[in-house]
Amino acid sequence: MSGSTLGKNITISTWGESHGEALGVVVDGFPAGLDLTKEDIQKFLDRRKPGTSSATTSRKEDDEVCILSGIFEGKTTGTPISMMVKNTSQRSSDYSEIASYYRPGHADYCFDEKYGFRDYRGGGRSSGRETIGRVAAGALCQKLLSEMGIDVYAYTRSIGDVEIDDEKFDRNAIYTTPTSMPDTEADKKAMDLIMKCRENMDSIGGVIECRIKGVPAGIGEPVFDKLDALLARAVMSIGAVKAVEIGCGTKAAKLYGSENNDEFIYENNSVSKKTNNSGGILGGMSDGSEIVIRAYVKPTPSIARSQNTVNKSNENISINIKGRHDPVVVPRAVVVVESMCAFTLLDLLISNISAKASNIINFYKK
Amino acid sequence: MSGSTLGKNITISTWGESHGEALGVVVDGFPAGLDLTKEDIQKFLDRRKPGTSSATTSRKEDDEVCILSGIFEGKTTGTPISMMVKNTSQRSSDYSEIASYYRPGHADYCFDEKYGFRDYRGGGRSSGRETIGRVAAGALCQKLLSEMGIDVYAYTRSIGDVEIDDEKFDRNAIYTTPTSMPDTEADKKAMDLIMKCRENMDSIGGVIECRIKGVPAGIGEPVFDKLDALLARAVMSIGAVKAVEIGCGTKAAKLYGSENNDEFIYENNSVSKKTNNSGGILGGMSDGSEIVIRAYVKPTPSIARSQNTVNKSNENISINIKGRHDPVVVPRAVVVVESMCAFTLLDLLISNISAKASNIINFYKK
């Protein structure tokens, strides 16, 4: 099994290691004729760039995208769009020590067991840098989704115990606060917590929420390719995510049916739901309400304080991980979650076109 | 996109509606030479049968499996194993009314929007009966996994507010309590809650936990085909599941790195971890510890009490759903979660064999 490709009608294949020559993605099956500039991609990549605030690592990563194929005279051509970012600022020396032992919370041990050895420079293939390809692909999808009137946006819901107040939701703040929180007050509290983590040579987790507006009912396939199942897989495939929920999610397990069921109502010439416990998905298909998905992100495993572990000679040792690490990965992962959701949704929107025989017959009548 | 097939090296394709002639599954790519009897499958199907206790619907569903292909002289042949269960006890009359309106919490509205109409007899393709095929396939996988020394078992962790006490964990109770709880005391409390729901014409949700022992480190692919990502997709594809978590899951979002990281230790001639917050998965690969996954299940949407909704003429109406429904689907869904986890794991175990070039070279040297 290959495992670096996702999707059916559109596929994304990411490649590259944190300290190799470059990282990238091939997006295949993307429809032709969409206006696309390098800037459309770069602005999304910039959202995952570190070094922009004290919430993130001080490493500089320019991450300038290079589009190698699939665009001609400013439009997508329908052929594979190959995008690449060169690794320029990676300091392999920081990592040379890692080769000899297994970092707690990292996949070092798993790689050695699976492949017999590993690229020990940074996270190798498990590095957060792998998500560059995902975000570049997500940027493409976002461009097309916005033309369809569909709005996919993610933000930081909480960091540690600090959660946003939905009453104070300010969408613009997502793109201006260092934490990507849509609530400037919560952002300040979260930054205090992050600074404390940094002082304590520690790290902290958090929750990312993604919302999708404008999706018609019926998107997603009834059994294994349920919209929620594919969203869960896509989001859980992001390194640090340990739980995924839809709508009221984990809370549904404690509710009564009479509380959890969303009643349908006809008003303003359309069918809608009075509540949205379903998170916009019923039976694996969109129900016309806003789609709500949450990703629970673990704290950065690379922490500066002393930890016990095992080395490759099977000795129990104590280590201090060097390097410049994010005390929290949540703010940088926001655009990754958004990208995975945008891609998954677009792929299912395309597949839905062939749900009815009449759609196909009508298309070819034109 | 098709959506009724799952897997890569082994694939399962389920088919059938709740009130059609039959339901079934085709398991393709299943390896040859495994001893297999009808009873190996039937005993798993019996675990999802209703009517065995007051916790479930009083409908009788015999669900006797018929193996149509892929077995010869008591062994799997390597060709597709087609298994079918006939629908014998379905009372379509209970459902005739449903045709005209959209049941809250169900996919009726989504089906109509997607396909233009729907098979309104029961849940159609979204019925819990679709899981018959999943469980039959899971039974096959469990047979092979047990030969490999791998133990996959699920149970009810909680129903509503009633949770099992890990100190009182009794594995055998999973198969004897009406709730599939491995704790007879919790089971009694949960049954009280369920009875109350039934009286109140209501339903309740719960949590299913699945544990996997004996998996070597390195299973799962580093990027999109992460073990946890594919488990999440498979489990979230079960109708009523609204959240999936691995290891400490949602709790990880509030932990510090120093708390969440599991330290490695070498003892008794092997590498292991002191704690298991990771739930046995790091970087998308098994880390050698027990794998722990939890599914959060919503309450049964079919409840007897009066609910508001919309009919196909866009009128706001009040309905009372007839029929014999489970006040809680959790106990019957336990074996479905187990099946999805067993299948997903086996598929990745197979793909892992080709992780090293030397494995392939050595295999063909033989």
Place this chain on the structure above:
Amino acid sequence: MSGSTLGKNITISTWGESHGEALGVVVDGFPAGLDLTKEDIQKFLDRRKPGTSSATTSRKEDDEVCILSGIFEGKTTGTPISMMVKNTSQRSSDYSEIASYYRPGHADYCFDEKYGFRDYRGGGRSSGRETIGRVAAGALCQKLLSEMGIDVYAYTRSIGDVEIDDEKFDRNAIYTTPTSMPDTEADKKAMDLIMKCRENMDSIGGVIECRIKGVPAGIGEPVFDKLDALLARAVMSIGAVKAVEIGCGTKAAKLYGSENNDEFIYENNSVSKKTNNSGGILGGMSDGSEIVIRAYVKPTPSIARSQNTVNKSNENISINIKGRHDPVVVPRAVVVVESMCAFTLLDLLISNISAKASNIINFYKK
């Protein structure tokens, strides 16, 4: 790798052995809302039935299709369509001897080497009966294609040295001649040849041609999913096919570019080609001309005359294969080739809808 499933937007998964309980197919992703009766399927299955003429085996195979799911009130529902044919007339006794040796021209030896043993009753999974599932699926596709104004039809081009005369092409004869030749004179000569084969306890090969009319230009994907590549795979996956060609095919290898190139011409308000050496496919995409594909079919390997071979004890032996075998498989394989072409084309027609971004945007604007 599984290997019994084909397709992307629509998938077909066949299952069953020649002498098992039943054979069938699951068609997933087939669009909803198409009128469909059992008769729509049965009439295609009847075209591959043996025993209808002296050209085929005297075995009786009723092959009555049973539709188990995916149809509701006479229409496809968009969910998997499961179709099954029971094995009623199989005489396993004819085959008991086969278990001990390897029939020349058959896959017996390959099965034993691959799986360690085999279902030795008839061809098992390699039996021509496996194609029942393909034809049932093809019938479905033909129904939808005909609604789209696309005409897919195959016929016998030649048997041994007897070839049809294109000047005498009579489409109706395909369905009335015992050889499925669209030329009653050639049919008579071919029948003479077949009778001679039967007398000589021998068999003979032939060529099947499939033509497709009404396909718009641009169907097929430019690289690996070329229309011709997928047709070649689908047709070559039929047991006895040893070569596949498109348009002038093998002859192209001896032509000059100035001979082989088809000039474009604008007349009658549309672009067409003056000649059709391309067989309707350029660069892997339909070019608007008639699509022409030919399958070269080997002679039936089961012949009554004495043959040398090896048994499972590694002894060189001489055998006489018993049973009732077709002296030529070509006439019965015609509808199988047609089915594989119809399916492959329909799957690509669906995928082509998302070739342009504007198609997707316009679809969701509706």
Place this chain on the structure above:
Amino acid sequence: MSGSTLGKNITISTWGESHGEALGVVVDGFPAGLDLTKEDIQKFLDRRKPGTSSATTSRKEDDEVCILSGIFEGKTTGTPISMMVKNTSQRSSDYSEIASYYRPGHADYCFDEKYGFRDYRGGGRSSGRETIGRVAAGALCQKLLSEMGIDVYAYTRSIGDVEIDDEKFDRNAIYTTPTSMPDTEADKKAMDLIMKCRENMDSIGGVIECRIKGVPAGIGEPVFDKLDALLARAVMSIGAVKAVEIGCGTKAAKLYGSENNDEFIYENNSVSKKTNNSGGILGGMSDGSEIVIRAYVKPTPSIARSQNTVNKSNENISINIKGRHDPVVVPRAVVVVESMCAFTLLDLLISNISAKASNIINFYKK
């Protein structure tokens, strides 16, 4: 449908246009631990380079491969291997005229119909340059296959009417003759023919044969993923190929069963076949004999002489194609056919490991 990715256990995804910035391939799922240098890849790419003889275009294409990921300390790591070749010598000016009309024998018209427009610089995605990615991937596969004792080699069987004499087969000549013919006499005659084509401003077709030695019996899956079916698809997906045959191929259609059947024989302690009409494949699985596949290649459609066609304003015009074109593509396509066969075989060899339950159980017992 995406269409630029091929394979299951190992996948190759090519990207790039003839006159874009670069072309490349991502090989995912390639096993870890294989020694690999840039030179291992480059030597295969050099075989498809033009400008090395008067048989090919005078264009210089350096085609130096750059390995961007998946190799660490000289070994494959098990992660995606991304390889790229920059486009340096492309003269877009030669092609500017093409934008306005449809070249006979090319896919220009199909691209316009499918996508609404096209990258008119050279062949765009349909250019022979797309095969650079295929050959780079094939080189990887050849390295691993050779470690397994499997020998995959292709050569020119014929050009126009000039065919090699099997009696004079000289393997080394494949790599030294300008035509890639393994027969220096035939090579000379073929070169004469090619020179005449060049003088006549014409082009010519030919046949490429690929042979595979050392494949154990049982490789390939019995139904849709037959070894011959997947080889046919892979080889037919090469731009200029119009027919594919296995073993005696098209000739089988005129043979009697008694002629075509290969008898099995036990000698020298193993089972083999007296003849090889099957081309090493029975029932879609390797039968232990040498595998023989032939690709029939059409003449280069770009010819210098005057041709009639249609322009985008629907005018019937006469054109003369400029640029430096190969009078025959066969010699350069040899390594492409070889690459597609090597890749397809390796992918099936891997999948075959899980054919027996005992293989899986034994692997994990280790």
